[in-house]
Amino acid sequence: MERIPILRMGRLLLVTIQVDMHDRLAMTLQDDLTARIVKxxxxxxxxxxSALDIVDSFIGRMISNTAAMAKILDADTVLVGMQPAVAxxxxxxxxxxxxxxxxLNxxxxxxxxDRSHE
Amino acid sequence: MERIPILRMGRLLLVTIQVDMHDRLAMTLQDDLTARIVKxxxxxxxxxxSALDIVDSFIGRMISNTAAMAKILDADTVLVGMQPAVAxxxxxxxxxxxxxxxxLNxxxxxxxxDRSHE
Structure with a gap:
């Protein structure tokens, strides 16, 4: 089954979105990510x-929701690598x-x- | 154009392969990666x-070649996140x-x- 990998670096998790998001993939990502934040x-x-040329309202909302879920689990979310055209x-x-x-990156x-957890 | 993002962390570069590799994408990755190692x-x-369920001889050779190119540019390559089934x-x-x-990860x-550059 297709899923987006979540990489751990110390107490941070890194998610690189490279493929087109659809409903099921977004839900899988949210399930996986919340589980990994706890674990x-x-x-x-x-x-x-950085791999996305287009961020539409669906992806935007998905990112906002994911950040809100992470926040409840006491993890801050930072979106990085946005292309100028996307901004x-x-x-x-x-x-x-x-x-x-x-x-930026x-x-x-x-x-x-790091600064926000000092 | 489709391309695989390369993320910088200090003096390391991180490449997450999530999509099926084909000739052109592999060549683009090698071009991008060697350019980024230098830059x-x-x-x-x-x-x-970690996102790959299958590693065939094409991907295996692509990874070996990429590591050889990086080595000539004085960068070591480590492959991480391999799934048990792939091994x-x-x-x-x-x-x-x-x-x-x-x-492992x-x-x-x-x-x-880090150890190999101490």
């Missing part, structure tokens, strides 16, 4: 979307990623999460 | 294959990943690369 005692989640489209379409912080996202 | 002055490459198949088919070290791979 690995993670306090931060990095979602890398332009998000603003032009008026989509906002509620409750999601962003950083994985490294800066890790620094951001 | 980011990376000394290690982690290739995560079984590799041995049964007699495929060997020449010149590639493996580790990203964390252990990072430790392995």
């Amino acid at each position: 690995d005692r993670a306090n931060g989640v990095l979602i890398d979307i 332009i489209t998000l603003v032009e379409l008026g989509l906002n990623l509620t409750g999601v912080r962003t950083a 994985v490294e800066r996202g890790m620094q951001m999460l | 980011d002055r990376a000394n290690g490459v982690l290739i995560d294959i 079984i198949t590799l041995v049964e088919l007699g495929l060997n990943l020449t010149g590639v070290r493996t580790a 990203v964390e252990r791979g990072m430790q392995m690369l």
